[in-house]
Every structure is written in C-alpha cells, then in structure tokens.
Amino acid sequence: MRRMHVAFAMVGVVSLFGLAGCTTDPGVSAPGETETTEAEGEWFDQALFDKQYDERGVTPGGPADEPYLQHINAEMVDTSEFASDGAKKGCFANASLSNPWRQTGWITMNEQLKELQASGAISELETRDAQDSDDTQIADIDYFIAEGNCDFFVISPNSTAAMTPAVQRACDTGKPVVLFDRGVQTDCPVTFIHPIGGFAWGIDTSEFLVDNLNKGDKVVALRIAPGVDVLEHRWAAAEKIFGDAGITAVDYFSGGDPTEIKKIISDELAKGDVHGVWMDAGDGAVAAIEAFEDAGLDYPVMTGEDEMSFLRKWKSTGLTGLAPVYSNFQWRTPLIAASMIFAGEEVPKEWVLPQNPIPADELDGYLADNEGMPDGHYAKFGGENLPGFPKIWQERRIP
Template sequence: MTKRWALVAVAGVLAVAGCSSDLPEESSGSGTPSSDTRKSEFFDQAEYDRQLAFRNATPQGPEGRPWEQMLEPQMVDTAKFAKPGGGYTLCFSNAAVDNPWRQVGFKTMQEEVKLHPEITDFVVLDAEAKDDKQISDIQSLTGRKCSAIIISPNTTATLTPAVEQACATGVPVIVFDRGVNTDCPVTFIHPIGGFAFGANGAEFLKERVKPGGKILALRILPGVDVLEQRWAAANEIFGGTELDVVGVEFTDGDAAKTKSIVADYIQREGKIDGVWMDAGATAVAAVEAFQDAGVDVPAIVGEDQQDFLRIWVDEGLNAVAPTYPTYQWRTPVIAAVKILKGEQVPKEWVLPQPRITGDTVREYVKQDMPPLHYAMCGCEGMPGYPGPWK
C-alpha cells in the first residue's frame, strides 16, 4: 500500500487552534445527525482497515517502553546522517503548547533530552498554533547549525512545503504527532491514528447502548485531519447500527460550551443514552451536565486526563478512554539520536495506542497529579518524576 503521510496524530486534547488553512470546503454543521451516512472526505477505507488491524498487532521493541516500540516497521538506513562523537544541536519546531496535552508532552520531551548526553543544545521554537509563524520558524532553523530538526506541524497541507525545504538542506528531519503530505522526512512518528481512536469509542457505545438509543457526538473543531478521522470512523460504525445519533456538535474544546450543549440535548431529547467525543478534555463538563440535570450519566467516551479518570472511578461511570498517548513526545528525541549515530529507524514509526477500560482505569489514576495531567505520559520512571509535571 502507498502510505500518505498525513495527520494521524493529536490528541488527548490536541492543539486545534489555528487550523483554518486546512479546513475542508464544507464541514458538517452543528446539530447534524450522522444518520445520513455520508462518508467524510477524510474517510479512507484502506487506512481505516489498516489502523483497526494495528490495534491487535504485536509491537516490536522493549517490554514496558511503548515509546520505543513499533508496529510492523520498515527500517531505513541512516548511515549518511551519522555524526560520531555527539555534541548534537537538536532543533524542534513545535506547533504549540496551548493546551494541557501538548504541555504534558513537551515537558516529557524536555526530560527525555536530559537523558541523552550526546545532545548539548536543544533549540525550540513555538509556532503558537500559527501556520505562518511555523513556516518562518522552520526557515530559521534551517539557517542554524542544527544536527537534526524535529517538526510537529500545526497543520498538514500548509506546512508541507516548509518541511520539504527543510529536508532539502540535507539535515535529517523527523516529523511526529501530526503529519505532512510528503515522505521526505527520515521518519514519521505517531500512534496508530485517528480512525483507531474514533472506532474504539464508537465500538464501546455500540456494545453498551441498546438499539434505538440516542447518541450525542461532541467534536472540537472541523478540518483537523486527526479529529476528522476520529469522527469518520465513528460515523462509519454508527451507520452500521440501530443507534440514533441525534446530534453532532462542536464544542471548541470549551467546558462551559460543552456543558450547555449537553444540557440542551437532555432537555430537547428527554434522554441521552451515550456520548461520543473526539477528544476528552471536556468530558468532565459533559458528565457534570447530566449530574446537574439530575439524570444518570450514560455510557461516555472520554480520554486519559486525570480529572476524567477520577470521576470515572468515583462515580462508577460506564466509560472508555481511547488515548493519544503523550509518551510519543519521547520518541522523536530517541529517533534523532539513533539517526545521528547512523542506526536504522522505521520510515513510519507507528507506536502502540492503548485504551483505558473499566477493568484497567484504577491503574492509571494518580491522585497526586494535576487534573489535566495525561496518564499515558510514559514519564513515571523518568528522573525527578513527578516534580516537572506538576
């Protein structure tokens, strides 16, 4: 299969601001039910099948270190990039640190850098979720003496030319989290992807909600590939059931707006039997809307941030948490060091993407961590934990 290097990564809650440059020509409007079964322009049957199959694949790599594991890797030679002796200047163009998921991830990356004495300088430019700034940032980094450049693109299509220009300098480029429409980077690092995330939540609701049950789908923003993939997968699964998707609403990732939307649907529909979400940062607000209305919290899809995991356990919720693990922020640093040592890396480095279920949720609750700390940070064994993440 020819792989398209597209956005498959974001979010715990992802950085979803500043993505208008990659918006589709038409996006589904607020309150649009999925019962029309029209496939999203982001639905790719082959990639959907691939991602769902990856969920059952056995990863290669060290046990207990999923940020170093890989699924069905095709290794590439990196001997031409070898720079023996260390003294590396590692450069990073970051899309943003504008939400807790990215903040936890970036802190984890900074701590990973400290584990590699070969890296003597870590240069970071924050694009502040702006395409134009990131294009300028990447151009700036190509003019510095970077040993390798890591890029987490703000959007897919708009950043592709800038990534290609960086590749043309001969400096090894590593893309992670979100992708671009070129295969010029040495490696592209990401968890399984948006289709897997969306399917995990939809399959849970298909199992837990009776036929005819009313589903409310809560999304963040249109036009972000990974979020569109999540909804496309869920829509595909819901379309093959008797579940009634009564609304598809955009929350902008705002807790107050989420709570208001859910309250409106409870009043309008009388009962909501399940809530699907494309990112879980406002899942607690959704839960609170049901509690405030004095009705039972239905089956709900959240994510691995601590506030949701805690309320899940405390209230005995019927829930699942697909994840977009923040431990992926460790992998680009590890990959950069391997490349600069001339060691092979996967052309596409696909990381495991676990989900949290009712059987495992208690393992991930950390009462001493901030409410929006993400459980899949892979940081518990790092020096100084938990200090830097508090």
C-alpha cells in the same frame, strides 16, 4: 509562551503521510458551529481504516517495558548517511502548548532532553511555539532553515495540508527531519512517529458505545476542531460505525471549551434523551458529565481520554466509560530517534507506537500509578523512568 530556547548546562509510510490538537483550515466550520461540511466525508479512507483496525491487534516490537520505543509492523530504514560524532543541536517547530495533552508531553520531552544531553547526544533543543497558527509555524520552520544552525529538525505540524510545503523545505536542507504527532502530505521525513492513529481511536470508542447502547439510541459527539487529520479520522471512523449500527449521532465542534461543551450537552438534553457521549479528545469531559448532573439525569455511556480529570470523575460517578489513548509518551520518541539517526542506527520509516485504551478493569491501577498528579496530567505519559519523576509532573513544571 511564543519563543523558547531549551538548553541546559548538562554536558509506515502511507500515501498520505498523515496523522492531536486544535486548529482550523480555511473554509471549514469554526468551533461552536453545529453542522459539519460535506467535505469532511472525504476524510474517510477504507484502506487506512482497515490498516489501523488490524494494527490494534498486533503485538509491537521493541522493549516490553518501554512503550515509547515499541513499533508496529515497522519498515526499518538505513540512516548511515547521517552518522556523525558529537552532540547535535535540534530545532523543534511545535504546533502549540495550548492544551493539557501537549503540555504533559512537553514536560516529558524536556526530561528526555536532559538525559540525552547528559549522554552527549544532543547539545540543545531550540523551540518555537506556533500557538496553533499555520502561518506562524510556517514562519518558524523557515526561520530555522534560514538560521542554518540546526543539525536536525523536529516538527509537530499544526495542520496537515498547510504545513506540507514547509516540512518539505526542511527536508530539502539535507538535515534529518523527524515528524511526530500529526502528519503531512509528504514522506520526506526520515521517520514519522505517531500512535496507531485516529481511525483506531474512532474504532475503539464507537465500538464501545455500540456495545453498550441499543439501536436507535442517541449519541452526542464532541469534536475539538476541523482540519487536523488525526481528529478527522477519529470522527470518520466513529460516524461510519454509528451509522452501520443504527445509532443516531449528532456532532458539534466545541473547541475543547468546557463552557461550550456544557451548553451543547444541556441543549441536547432539553430536546430529549441522550444515551451516549463520544469525544475526539478528553478536554472538557468533566463538563459534559456535569451537564447530566445539573439536569438530574442518569449518566451516559461515555468515552473521554486518559486525562486524570476524566479518570477521577469516571471513578467517582461509576459511569460506563472507556478512556481512549493517543499515547502521550510519543513525546519522548522524537529525540531518541534523532540520537539513533546520528548514531547510524536503523529507525522505522513510519514509527507506529502502541495505542491501548484504558478499560474499566484497569482504571484503579492507573489512578494508583498517577496518584498526586494534577488533573491535566495524562495517565499514559511514559515518563516514570526519567530522573524528574514524579516531582516535575506533579508540580506541572512547563519549561
């Protein structure tokens, strides 16, 4: 799915504007390599770590039953300069649809689009899929700029540094830019939408493992890919907390490939005991669990994600687990934000959405709420009040 035209007939800012997905930057280890580079230590930021640590405990503002409209410690910005009547055309430069998390969000975004088209806020959303390529996404953004038919831009960057100049060029058109999911190194977008962030994920998951393991125990950390800020922040936080607690952690890039994940775990089990498994994304979590089953060993303490395949395996095995969340409902928020901007309403400059893990005592509730959903679905997708629920997600209709 390289190019998509989505049109229906229905009438915080921080110094590194940064924050999941799969990509690589030049000079960083490729997926499958067993060692990381020293440069990755540069991703740890104590101030951002502390900020996200505290945000985990903040009660968000906004509607209690609409988490995709909630915000944490928001600095609101005036958008009156963009106020205008009529339905607007959006141009969406998407990093990819290459994993279940992004596919789930894309389905939800399109259902939200239908609602905004019906209300007359948005006319269409022209979308280009970069297929996990920086070069392609840069060309996509430049295409939209040259085309000159975009009333607003929505961008989910493929990677952080490489995409910064292209995002800046979109801002320089004077049209509103809405950034979400991953960040770049400019604060020019009108709003940047994301859950609390990678450090929060890393804190939640590593503290859970530390609380359920003993000093000297071994954890295998499975990482998707280098060079994406939210993923690097997850590991930077976990690595610090494991080190402080005396937990031995070895990390590998798996590319999210179940075969590679099973091989990594099997190889580590052949060396000795593995007491915990930490993941920076839940893709392939079931494969990691199956490696222990294949070896006839007890299940590890494990963190996965709110993907249904992991939640169901967690329930069936009874392992000690936690499902961290990188709130998938954020895919609704960019289009709502665009409609607010053209209505001249204030929006958060850094729109920080809640990001609450699923603990064991909430597992049964999320399994019940998502009964009938495919394994690649994400429990906290936030589309329950959209007209297509539940059929569109059950049938996995990817536009």
